[in-house]
Amino acid sequence: MISADLHPQETQRIEELLRYEVLDTEDEKALDELTQLASAICGTSISLISLVDKDRQWFKSRVGIDAPETPREIAFCSHAILQDQVFEVPDALEDERFADNPLVLGGPDIRFYAGAPLVSTSGMPIGTLCVIDTVPKKLDEKQQLALNILAKQVISQLELRLHNRHLQRMQKDQQQIFAVMSHDLRSPFNGILGLSKMLYKKADTLNPERLAQMADGILEASLKVYQLLDEILQWSRNQLGAVQVEVKAMSLHPLIIETLDLMEESFALKKLNIKHSINEDIVAMADANLTKTIIRNLLANAVKYTPEQGHIYIETVSIDGKVQFIITDTGQGIPLEIKDELFCDCVASMCGTQGESGHGLGLSLCGDFARKQQGNLALDKDYVDGAKLILTLPSALKS
Template structure:
């Protein structure tokens, strides 16, 4: 028996083979079908997709053979990968290279072998698509050509498989990155919200007590409360924006009463009116809707809080305008207003249309951008009308039922 010599590029060839991450993988239908087709085309009881590893030949797909692999030194495929055309042995028992080969002398009693080398784009022969019979024979021209073509299809499947594996790894890395960012955002949100909540709660308690009745102390406490509220809103905006950038959030729609939600928002924003000659008027009455109540509350709170922030005196009016298939929430204020040329910037990320308004700390520039994105995710929108010195009106329109 003659053992095939190693190819001259053996180290590089093995590296190329292992780069496909296919050795010892589970059966796959595409390779199985090509192998069956080779068996039928050539009229042989055995067909294999054989990959030649360092010390073995391993079968990615096989027809008519139970063994999953054999030693490389007795493999016919070790000879086949040394050439580029179909390697054919018509009668192994009469061929001095194979006559005493265990695969010829005993099971599976090979007599005929033909193998088309599996040569990738870099020129490395990874193995063969081979057909085997237990009786001497030879391939005709059509069968030889067909075996060659099927061998190229095996290589194409290997390339496709590698790309899919790489894409899966890239997807897993991306998901791991998203999960890490989610954990970071959740942790930072907790770490920032908790102390801010404590500061705001304590300042509210002091403002309601005897300390809050004293002029200078009350002013200081109100300044602390305003600063804490502002910082909490900035934190919420940045965390909300980051979450939107990471993925498209899943809406959790359910039936609820928009009128009740407005009452809840009214109670929440009341502390923002301290020290302002501003009347807050909120519509009453039932207004059933199917949407994500958390996101709707976030949007309405943002619109009302903004209206109060930029209104020194006068009023902020929140009204409902039900329609046949939609419902609108209008927030009208008598505040500083917005120049017409800046209205288009309102809903852009990080935009600041008011600059350093003397009455308020500047926000993150994200609240309205986030609000509109959530409104549109629910099938609605937000539009703005304004006149400098006379106030603004923001209208949130939502469908009665969101998907």
């Protein structure tokens, strides 16, 4: 038996397979009908939609066989994905690559095999639509043409399936956005309106201390509204594909200082102690707008979850050809149950130390923005005195 070589672009091929989000999912009628049609047209007892994973071939749809998968090293389809057209084995017993293959010597007793590559929209073969029989056979030109056409229809169905899944996720996210807008925006706006009305009616009778308290309340509520509206705007642009990424060499120092200046009032309201160690010589490959959004969101979260007179520490370091922006706080930390999915989806957010509402958009957005720059956002799970988050970006300097 001769196992197939790996595809020349194996890493990209696997990434493309995973993009379809189809491995280990339930049977689906639209794909099963294509498999049945392939079997009928080619006159074979077995037909499969086979997806070639790292170490297995997994069957999304199957006719005439019960096994859900087989090892990749013995898979005929591992050979087929290396071809541009239908890969055909008229008699496996007479082919040195397959004569002693366990799938030939034992069940399902393969003698004939023909597989049309399932080529994704980016040109990567993720598997095959294959037909198999227990007797030698050869497809005619019309059968080969039909198998190729059906393979393209399989890809069309997988693309449609993925599109529908994305739409469902967007609908779910939109529902959450509407909930945020109706709940989280209403509270600070009510605070602003209430305090503004009181100032309008009673400004002449209030003492300076009370006036200062009300001004603080209006400022705090306004900052909440600004942060939330900014996150919703950024999220909406990202969902619509309107976020443009322009990565270039830049120091993170001015971005951090600009954000610290912008958030000065937020720090003052909670009397937080802000310290930073920012190396101006460290240069990252980054997009300025996306990186500022990440820095602002991470700082806003640190403020939200750190109690009055707490500490927030910011630093930048260069390590192993990467640049890291690290923000550490002495707040209440992040619950264990949401740590693993913190930057992937909109997750339920806790209230802050002064009852600040949470909407779960910021960190999800930050994780996506980091990935768009070939970077990564991570939580230091070993830090127990609050939260420690690390933004890693490629360094602009050759090591």
